[in-house]
Amino acid sequence: EIVMTQSPATLSVSPGERATLSCRASQSVSNNLAWYQQKPGQAPRLLIYGTSTRATGIPGRLSGSGSGTEFTLTISSLQSEDFAVYYCHQYNSWPRTFGQGTKVEIK
C-alpha cells in the first residue's frame, strides 16, 4: 500500500497570502495524484487531477505540481472560501490512498 503523507497538518495563513501544501508518496505514483477540498459538513470536492489539471470550475489561483513522490498544491492568494481541509489522493495503484489532510486556517 502506498502511504501518502501531507505536511503541515495545519497551515495558518492570512487572507491574500500564498499557501503551499505538500504531499509525499511512499513510492512513485507517477502523475496519478489528485487534490480535494473539504469544508465542515460537506463532501470532498475535486480540485486537481493528473497532478496539475484543474477540475471544472476551479479558479486559477489554485495550482498543482510535482511528480513521482513529491507533490505540491499552491493557492496563490487565499480567499475566504479557501479555508478548509485539503487531501491528496493517489490513484496509481490499489488500494487507493489519501493523505491525512492539511487544514488551512485563518491566521
Add this chain to the structure above:
Amino acid sequence: EVQLVESGGGLVQPGGSLRLSCAASGFTFSSYEMNWVRQAPGKGLEWVSYISSGSSTIYYADSVKGRFTISRDNAKNSLYLQMNSLRAEDTAVYYCARDWRWFGFWGQGTLVTVSS
C-alpha cells in the same frame, strides 16, 4: 447534473449488518466505475471499495475485506454496500464516489454508527 444520493445509514450494534445504497442520476450510470469512501468522525478519508461498470472487477480495502460486499444494479442506477460483522471502527460517514481514477463526483454521505 450529476447526483449521487446515499441512504441506509444508522445505528447498529457491533456484529450487526447494514446495507447502504447510492442512487445515481444525471449520467449514464452503467458506463462508470464506482467507489465507496468513508470518513470516521474528525478523521481523514479512507477508500473502502471499488466496482467496475459491469461488476467484473471488484476491490476492497484490507480493513473491510471479507465483511463488506459491493454491488450494483445498472438497471436501477444504484450502487450498494452490504456491511456485515460491523465493528466500532466502522463508524463513519460513507460516501459513494464516481470514477476509477480521481473521484470527480461525490454524494453527500450517510452516517453509520456502530455502538451498543
